[in-house]
Amino acid sequence: MPGVVAEAVGKSFGAVRAVADVSLTVTDGTLLTLLGPSGCGKTTTLRMIAGLEQNDAGRITIADRVVSDAAAGLFVAPERREIGMVFQSYAIWPHMTVAANVGYPLEVRRRPTSEVRRRVAETLRLMQMEHLADRQATALSGGQQQRVAIARALVFQPRVLLMDEPLSNLDAQLREQMRLELRALQQRLGITTVYVTHDQEEAMVLSDEIAVMHEGRLLQVAPPERLYARPANRTVAAFFGTPNLLPAKTREVRRDGPAVIARVDGSGWDGWCAAPADLREGDAVTVIVRPEVVRIAVSGPPAGSEASRGDGSSATPGIAWSGVVTQRIFRGTRNIYVVDVNGLRLTVDAPPDQTVPTGAGVRLVVERAHTWVVRD
Secondary structure: OEEEEEEEEEEEEOOEEEEEEEEEEEEOOOEEEEEOOOOOOHHHHHHHHHOOOOOOEEEEEEOOEEEEEOOOOEEOOHHHOOEEEEOOOOOOOOOOEHHHHHHHHHHHOOOOHHHHHHHHHHHHHHOOOHHHOOOEHHHOOHHHHHHHHHHHHHOOOOOEEEEEOOOOOOOHHHHHHHHHHHHHHHHHHOOEEEEEEOOHHHHHHHOOEEEEEEOOEEEEEEOHHHHHHOOOOHHHHHHOOOOEEEEEEEEEEEEEOOEEEEEEEOOOOEEEEEEOOOOOOOOEEEEEEOHHHOEEEEOOOOOOHHHHHOOOOOOOEEEEEEEEEEEEEEOOOOEEEEEEEOOEEEEEEEOOOOOOOOOOEEEEEEEHHHEEEEEO
C-alpha cells in the first residue's frame, strides 16, 4: 500500500520553476530519500508533501487521502496531514525541558494530561532518553537535541515522517552513528519516511529507495544498489562516488541470455560492457567503470588486446587497458591510483597492501558485469 504518492507535482516561485512534473510513490513502511545538490528541488518537494508549500501542479496523497490537488483547488493544512516533521535546525524550544519539548505536539492537540505523560515517557524510552526528561533543552549536545526533535515528531504517532537534512549540523562521527540509529528506528517502527539529503553516502545507508533530483526534475528512482550499479544516465552516475566516465561508441549490441551486452569503441581501446535494453548500434555512449571494480597489476599486454579477442562471453574480461601510474593516494582502507592510458585518466581503488610505485607500467582489467553503458 502506498504511504505517499506525488503525481506530476510542480512548484514555481515567480519565473523560477523549482519543481517540475515530479511523480513518485513511497510504499507504506519504507524510507525514500530525495537526493540531489543544493537547489535541485528536493526540499521544496518535501515541503509540498508536508503542506508547508502549496503545489501549483499535480496531486499529493498521504495514506490514501488526497491532501493537495492543484487542479481541484484542494489543499489540506499541514496540521491535518498526520505528518511528523524534523528540520535541519532541530527547532527545539530552548526555554522548555526535554519532556515539554517532546510533549508539545500533544499539548497543542489538547490531549489529556495523562495521555501526554504516557506518550512522552514511551517516546523518550524509544529514543533512550528517559533519563534526560527533566533536563533543559539548552543543556543538551547536538546529537541529543536531534533525538529530541525526532521524538517530538513521533510522539503523536504520525502516518508519515518527513526529515529535511536532519544530520547536517552534526560532526562526521556523530552523523555516522545517527544514520545507523535512524535506520534501525525507522525499520523497528515501520513508519513511512521521506528523507532529504545532499549526502550520497547517507542516502545509501538509510534508504529503501532513492529519488535522484536535478534542476527540479526526477532523474531516477531505485534501490541504492541499482542506482549505484545501473544508473539511468551520466548525471546519476556522477552523483555516486567518483566513477570513471569514458566516452565511446557502440559497435555491436546483442542479447546474452536475459542480459544485453554491447561492444564499444573508445579512444585506443574497445571491449564488452553490460548495457540497457534500448541501446542501439552506433549510439554515442558513456561507459561507467567504478574505481573499486578495476583490477590493477604491474605490466601486461597492449591495451585492449584481450577485450578485442573476446566474443562477449561471461568468461572474457570486459575491457583491458595498459597505462602508467601517475599518482598514488593512501586513504587508510585503500590505495587510490591515477593511471594514464594514452591521455585517458583512469582512477583505480586497490587494497591498502597493494602498492604500485608512481611511474610503473600497469595493466587494468574490468569484468563485463562490472561495467555499465548509458547513451549520451
